[in-house]
Amino acid sequence: MGHSDAASPASAAAARDAKKKRGNRTAAKLKQSKLETRREQWLSGQGKDGKETKVAASPTGAGSNAGSPILASPHPPLPRRRADTRSRGSDPEDREEAAAATLEVGGSDLDSPMHSPGSDKSQGGGCAQRKGFSGNGGGPSLSSGSSVWSSSRSVSDAEEDHTGCPEDESEVLDDWEAAADALYDDDSHCHQSSVPTTPPPAPTNAAPANAARPEPIRSKARAWAPDDIFRPQSLPSISKQASFPASIGNCWAGMGMSAAQQGILSLPLSCPICYEDLDPTDSSFLPCPCGFHLCLFCHNRILEADGRCPGCRKQYNTVPAAEGGGGPRATMIGREMANIAPVRLSRSCSMGPRY
């Protein structure tokens, strides 16, 4: 899960961008013609929770509505509305999109009468997942739990309260919305192959009941204690999962600590050769890749003698040669071959720019 979590946000964001463009286009088309439907749709969103559950529990209104077979499937509008409200609350643009997408559903609902709950479920699951990611990326609210939902929801409720919808309509509209949801889901399913469509408003009907519900829980899975009773059973061996990154973290921390300590230790306060204090220039002077620090005076003195690093006993002047890709022989040729002394001199002179 950690892998998919890490991998998907990027693709989800990309999909959301594409979806936004497309959603805006469709919104422009449909906004005009379906403004009334949209209002109804939104009004249905203001229904109280109790009402929603009632609708969910009794899909009988479905028969009275469009007569679509989808309505027979147990798809409570509640999760879908919650998702909508979430996106509304988090991002005005997303809210606009959500509405537009829903309208699109309304427009194309007759295109797909053959909507099966099974495909619905799988589709809805995928959508819910992506929605979750986009919600994480786009808005602050999604992963923070139900309190934020309810707050954003109350905001949207307040917004829609003054649209003045009659109470008696709302129940019918709920059913209509349920039908639209189902059809939209199918619609988005059709579109999805070509264009990644509207993940945030997409979560719909029956599937979100399974997928969107645990979604916020899943998004904050890292906050779970291994013994948390609300942890889904589907999560594999959280003790291992939790302990593994923890151990890695410890390992990193240990490495960091050791690195820091090494940094301190490998940067002695005094030259290990002459025991004199190292000045900043000496401290930043690293003549050998082995990391042996020494002062410039001692280094120069060593170059006058055998020119070997006191730390690793390797020749100082073969070190840059090895780094440059050529062997010691090559550098001997590349540099002045006349004798060693000029090489050493140039080497010691080359320390000049380091000051």
Next chain:
Amino acid sequence: MVDVSRVQKELTECNRDREVSGVSITLHDGANISHLTGTIAGPADSPYEGGTFTIDIRLPGGYPFEPPKMQFVTKVWHPNISSQNGAICLDILKDQWSPALTLKTALLSLQALLSSPAPDDPQDAVVAQQYLRDYPTFAATARYWTEAFAKSASTGMEEKVQKLVEMGFPEDLVRSTLKSVDGDENLALEKLCSG
């Protein structure tokens, strides 16, 4: 010539934990900092256990860029140490010296050399041959030499006094004679006999 400040810091640092390391360095004579005397304790589980070995240390002018010259003063039976003059065959005192090494690390290396001889690169060929062909004899000889030369003078002195007194010499004369010949039993016996 010699880096005096470094040598002084080395001496202080080395003698700070002499009880733990079994290694100590003192100035040979109070004035010359380039002539030192090191002592190492014979490593445990070796024929040199219990002995205290004295090493003469002379610092060349190029120290620490040149290795210190070290030589065993105490007679040692060891493949890599001359039984004649105490010369040491150890790479870090020759071509493998590094200025990053110190007198203390060099003495510790000598201590390690005592516990693990390298007979394939011998200083004393006789000892090395004995080590390779007849290790029990080598170990016994080394133990005897440790006992004879590397045990502290005070304990050895009592045994010598005891020995000479048993020969029939008066104890106070034995003590004074031993003191005059710096603890050498044979010299003391000669002196007692002659005098």
